[in-house]
Amino acid sequence: MIDLRSDTVTKPTEAMRQAAYNAEVGDDVYGEDSTVNRLEELAAEKLGKEAALFVTSGTQGNQIAVLTHCQPADEVIMEANAHVFVYEGAAMSALAGIQPRTINGVRGAMNPKEVEAAIRPEDIHFPETGLICLENTHNKAGGTVIPLDNMAAIKDVASQHNIPVHLDGARLFNAAVASGIPVHKFAEQTDTVQFCLSKGLGAPVGSMLAGPKEFIDRARKWRKRLGGGLRQVGMVAAPAIVALNEMVDRLGDDHENAKRLADGLANIDGINIEEEVETNIILVNVEELGLTSEEFIQKLKQEGILSGSYGTHSVRLVTNYGVTKEDIDTVLHKVNQIAHKKLTY
Numbered sequence: 013m014i015d016l017r018s019d020t021v022t023k024p025t026e027a028m029r030q031a032a033y034n035a036e037v038g039d040d041v042y043g044e045d046s047t048v049n050r051l052e053e054l055a056a057e058k059l060g061k062e063a064a065l066f067v068t069s070g071t072q073g074n075q076i077a078v079l080t081h082c083q084p085a086d087e088v089i090m091e092a093n094a095h096v097f098v099y100e101g102a103a104m105s106a107l108a109g110i111q112p113r114t115i116n117g118v119r120g121a122m123n124p125k126e127v128e129a130a131i132r133p134e135d136i137h138f139p140e141t142g143l144i145c146l147e148n149t150h151n152k153a154g155g156t157v158i159p160l161d162n163m164a165a166i167k168d169v170a171s172q173h174n175i176p177v178h179l180d181g182a183r184l185f186n187a188a189v190a191s192g193i194p195v196h197k198f199a200e201q202t203d204t205v206q207f208c209l210s211k212g213l214g215a216p217v218g219s220m221l222a223g224p225k226e227f228i229d230r231a232r233k234w235r236k237r238l239g240g241g242l243r244q245v246g247m248v249a250a251p252a253i254v255a256l257n258e259m260v261d262r263l264g265d266d267h268e269n270a271k272r273l274a275d276g277l278a279n280i281d282g283i284n285i286e287e288e289v290e291t292n293i294i295l296v297n298v299e300e301l302g303l304t305s306e307e308f309i310q311k312l313k314q315e316g317i318l319s320g321s322y323g324t325h326s327v328r329l330v331t332n333y334g335v336t337k338e339d340i341d342t343v344l345h346k347v348n349q350i351a352h353k354k355l356t357y
């Protein structure tokens with residue numbers, strides 16, 4: 013199977029498995045797992061933040077950020093297609109008692125003026141604006157890199173109004189590799205950052221939440237409340253260290269494969285690329301083939317290719333560590349056949 017459903021499907025490398033086997037461990041709830049401590053220091057250093065916390069998933073990292081930044085009945089501003097709004101099961105409402113306030117972005121980027129207009133003035137009727145959430149790369153916008161100056165402009169607005177900013181940087185390293193801008197420059201634009209180790213970086217489990225030390229201390233307590241205080245978790249932190257040290261530069265291969273795939277698909281009649289491809293996500297529209305996304309996905313599956321639905325006619329393909337250039341050519345060949353058959357008969 014060529015698995016293009018997500019970059020979450022990657023399997024750990026041999027070096028990661030060895031690192032897990034050899035990891036020094038301790039009880040992390042006591043702060044005694046030296047491997048986790050090393051990972052947290054490394055992540056904080058890479059992001060230019062004071063401290064970092066190892067969490068079980070991107071969702072947990074984002075939600076701990078919301079819980080730590082906000083009070084119940086606060087409002088959180090985010091882009092209308094943000095992962096925290098669309099794909100986290102309304103966790104911020106269920107867990108933190110938050111009211112989400114969405115803004116339609118352009119390729120995932122919110123207009124700073126619209127963000128400012130959405131900030132609530134002091135009024136007995138209104139909720140308090142407790143947080144602004146950004147996402148980079150933006151998943152549902154097709155893996156787009158949110159420009160640094162857009163983030164900086166939103167940061168300016170936020171600091172004028174004394175509102176913290178959180179970055180869902182699940183794929184922040186993709187943004188850094190694609191733009192040539194170091195991750196810490198993106199991270200500088202926000203108070204806190206969550207990034208995933210288990211996507212393009214290939215680690216089996218985990219995300220990091222980074223920010224000021226005082227914030228991370230409180231976040232650690234939220235993680236415990238959520239049942240995320242793990243014990244000898246150096247076993248999974250060790251592969252994550254390998255991911256950070258060895259797997260960042262190779263994200264460029266995923267981007268090249270995605271570009272190759274998008275360019276090839278763009279030449280197939282009936283297939284339309286919805287957004288310019290900047291990183292490892294491709295959104296393909298199959299409406300002109302007279303197929304729904306689910307029908308197209310089934311046809312691909314019969315050819316040994318896995319993909320995901322992103323709307324009635326929209327299909328998401330994500331390049332990842334397990335997908336080679338040869339696989340890309342196979343996918344192009346198979347899509348060509350499917351499209352040709354569909355348009356001819």
Ligand code: TLP
Nearest residue numbers: 018020069070071072095099151180182
């Ligand atoms: N995204 C997954 C699915 O949930 C859609 C994927 O396959 O892309 N932020 C962003 C921007 C994400 O794309 C994801 C995962 C998360 C947060 C959550 O990470 P996990 O899956 O570790 O909870």
